[in-house]
Amino acid sequence: MTSILRRLRRRFGDEPEAGDIPPGASPPVTPAEDAPPPVPCHPPGSVPPSVAAPLDRGGEPREDVIERLRRRIASLDRRWKDGPPSPGAAAAAERRRAALEILPGRLVETPRGRVRVIAETVARHAGHGRFPIGAFSERPERLAALGVLYRLRRTPDPERLVFLDTETTGLAGGAGTIPFLVGLAWLDGGDLRVEQLFLDHPRDEPALVHRLAERLATFDHAVTYNGRAFDVPLLQNRFVLHRTPFPPLETSLDLLPGARRLHRRHLDDRSLSSIERHVLGFHRHDDVPGAEIPGIYHEFLFTGRTSRMAGVIRHNRWDVVALAALLGLQARLAExxxxxxxxxxxxxxxxxxxxxxxxxxERARSHLERAAARAEPGGAPWTDAWTWLARLHRRCGRPEESAACWRRILERLPDHGPAHLGLAKYHEHRTRDLDLAERHALAAAARGAEDGGAAA
Structure with a gap:
């Protein structure tokens, strides 16, 4: 420890020369190599003598010593800032300057700085796969039918919808996660207007928040994909950090729950890109995987390389356009x-x-009959369709039709327990054929079928 303090004092010019020892002070004693380490004797919370000693310069006031050290630190800071940068740092800075000229869009001034805006207009009849992106606005009353998929507080107005998607510096959330790219889309003169807000540097986030607040304030509903759990809470946190009120948007049109309800039986992966491929029929070529996007932005910030940043911007554009096409398809399916x-x-x-x-x-019966007719006989979807039809007929007071559905299942699947249970109830309460009811009840019990109150 003594040698370290001596080197530090010599570095800052505080090493006393020979003969500079104050009168009455004892010369420094070098401990023996095998001597045990000294035991500190200062009380808890006080400054150890080894720390306070460098500030004691023979009676010089402590404030003067601190001020002198501050001047030295400031001098070192100036030397570091004003000195020539390393070749690697200079090259990175030059690449960043060149990258800002290559990036698409334009810089827009706001009261809180500048933000890069990338905008384009997409014709409403343009297709995203097999479906037009403007179908959601063809018949506004169709959006009311989306209540079967979502808990809508009010009927959406196509002119007051904004499609929203973000690309962030990470997926963990919290104050350290920044949305560096926010994609928006809305109806403008019948066509779809796409606007992307991009951060050239994280210090420009106040300008992005200001621009985004202006845009969102003109809409009622935000259409997202998992936005209620991620995008919207993240943006709300950023607005709080920048002391900006978040617009009162309705967020019930999160299309991920609807996609799960509609496609859970035939799609294991229900991510937006999977829905695009298997439902919309749109295949992304040379797309950037979402997991790599934070790293690509970090590389852009530190090196100025833009080779993959264009792919990130294209990925975000595809996302917001896909939301428009998917909303139109779901509105059509509801009718x-x-x-x-x-x-x-x-x-x-x-x-x-x-x-x-x-x-x-009645609408449920129409869909279930189509499903039963189209599904492969004996398969799980076919069986589920006939099971739901049996329950529906029972609920509507048509026990004979319900029994016919259960028999249709047993023709293909003789060991189907719920069908035996349904027929047991039918024969017990309708035909009064107790022997046949008992046989079906025993078959249902042998196969583990339980009476849930609605099986018949």
């Missing part, structure tokens, strides 16, 4: 059928279940 849209039979089955639970039994 038509999966068969008419060229989708899997399990989507009709899901729609039948949703309408049944919503109490629209």
């Amino acid at each position: 038509t059928s999966a068969a008419e849209q060229g989708l899997d039979a399990t989507v009709d089955l899901a729609l039948g279940e949703l309408h049944y639970q919503a109490g629209d039994l």
Whole structure:
């Protein structure tokens, strides 16, 4: 420790020369190599003598010593800032300056700084895969039918919808996660206006927040994909940090829960890119994986390389355009059928279940009959469709039709427990054939079927 203090004093010019020892002071004693380490004797919370000693310069006031050290530190800071940068740092700075000229869009002035805005207009009849992006606005009343998929507080107005997606510096959330790219899209003169806000540097975030607040204030509903759990809370946190009120947007149109309800039987991966491929029929070529986007932005900040940043901007644009096409498709499905849209039979089955639970039994019957007709006989979707039809007929007071559905299942699947249970109830309460009811009840019990109150 003594040698370290001596080197530090010599570095800052505080090493006393020979003969500079104050009168009455003892010369420094060098401890023996095998001597045990000294035991500190200063009270807890006080400044150890070894720390206070460098400030004691033979009676010089402590404040003067501190001021002199501050001047030296400031001198070192100036030397570091004003000195020539290393070749690597200079090259990186030059690349960053060149990158800002290469990036698309333009810098827009706001009261809180400048933010890069990348804007374009996409024709409403342009397709994203097999479906037009402006279909959601063709018949505004169709959006009311989305209540079967979402808990809408009020009917969305196509002119007051904004499609929203963010790209961030990480997925953990919290104050350290910054949305460096925010994609927006809305109807403008019948076409889709796409605007992306990009941070050339994180210090420009106040300008992005200001511009985004102005945009969002003109809309009622935000259409997102997992936005209620990630994008919207993240933006709300950023608005709080910048002391900006977040606009009162309705966020019930998060399309991820709707996609899960409609496609859970035939798609294991229900990410937006998977829905694009298998439902919308749009295939992204040379797309940037979402997990790599934070690293690409960090590389851009530290090195100025833009080789993959264009792919990130394109990825975000595809996301917001896909939201528009997907919303239009879901609005169509709520009024038509999966068969008419060229989708899997399990989507009709899901729609039948949703309408049944919503109490629209006639529409539920239409979807379930389509699903039963289109599904492979004996398969799980086919069986589920006939099971729901049996329950529907029972609920509507048509026990014979319900029993016919259970028999249809047993023709293909003789060991189907719920079908045996349904027929046991039918024969017990309707035909009064107790022997046949008992046989079906024993078969149901042997196969583990339980009476849930609605199986028949």
